Amino acid sequence: MSLSTYAIVTGASRGLGLALAQGLLQAGARVLTLSRGHNAELQAQAEQAGWSLQQIQVDLADAAAAQRCAAQLADSLPRDAQRYLLINNAGTVDPVRAAAGLDDAAAIGAAFGLNVGSVMLLSAAFLRATSGLEAERRVVNISSGAGRNPVPGWAVYCAAKAAVDRYTQVAAAENPDVRFASLAPGVIDTAMQVHIRDSDPTDFPGLARFVDMHSSGQLAAPAAVAAKILRYVGRDDFGTTIIDDIRNYD
Template identity: 60%
Template sequence: MPQTLAILTGASRGLGAALARGLLQPGTHLITLARHADAALTGPANANGVTLEQIETDLSDPAAASAAAARLFAALPRDAARFRLINNAGTVNPVANSADLADAGAIGSAFTLNVTAVMLLTAHFLRATNGLSADRRIVNISSGAGRNPNAGWSVYCATKAALDMYTRVVKLEHEGSGLRVVSLAPGVIDTDMQATIRSSDPGNFPSLERFQALHATGKLASPENVAARILALMERDDFGQTEIDDIRNYT
């Protein structure tokens, strides 16, 4: 029987990869969802006695997201003492002025990955763990972009704002059930997403110079540091009291 059953999306790179490594603790059953499996997780998982499942799927595709969620939760063990869901997968694209956002497919894929997949996985998680006495906690990785507008990021800002409000609704609906849920901004991290941001067309993203300066001056946090802080926050007794939060509030 695992002590902790953890589900993590977007686990193959960046913050997600660091979170996956941080979750490889004895007594854990870790299930990851990403476009590609991470072969480097297998050795540490075996060494620590971790049960590791890696589901390769594209969560930006509605049919694939639905199928992955159904497959995962149909066989989910229900005997763990702790259940953790970390909805980390996300994209900043498409980056463009709102007048140029005319690609319905690109907009739809971003909303599917950043919002719809989170809602699907959360719904299955809630149903699969309903009635259990286990400790149940959810982290939705949000962004300051969902709380403050950035020119060029209308899609990213809108999806993260939606994620924040969705988290508030989940907390309201399940108050008193023991569920704890937080929409957490992780700060500015040195990941591939930041590299994508720095390669944006300045005509589409006026804040480009600020993000380039953060990288040039070494002010981006490391994925490993942020992941460790997120996982520590998830286990705090006061986790979930503030459902819209920022990891930078915790030192």
């Protein structure tokens, strides 16, 4: 990267988040990851290559834990980078149920806590901690086409990602000196997709489409999508379109 970068990536122990963290480290960024799991392989790679990596284990679906983590982030952020980057990637598609079956308040609350609440808490801490610094500030909220189009069985996920889109617009309007994008990444070959393919077709009528996409090789590789996202994040026009889709870019 041309600028000295400090990056925070959530949900980085696997899938797209892991690929984003690896791409940032390889480009010379200092990286902090926030995930439920510790990725020992990534840590070993970082130590061998001399990369600057800190991993914090936290369940961002737990509101109290997410708030504590946000406060820790605000207190420990270094002050010497030229670019600060926050990528809110962590998310869940659960609970997968038809609207009439959404009767588990705890599951609904945990999903919104992870998909929406943690985005707000971490973004607030990021904005406060970087306020007044002579540096670029950029925020990527990983959204989904499900937030922009109804998907039967995914009422909670669709609603949460729609909330992320609108929140990102508000945050951008309030902070004109910060670049924001709520970015749909497309359909990626991750553990979430495995979980989706294990859904009950009674709860998720669109199951066959995702099974077909997997069997026909239409799922994008996490590393390829991460590379596209990181190229876009570094562009001068990043954030010009706030509600965006990485498939619009090379």
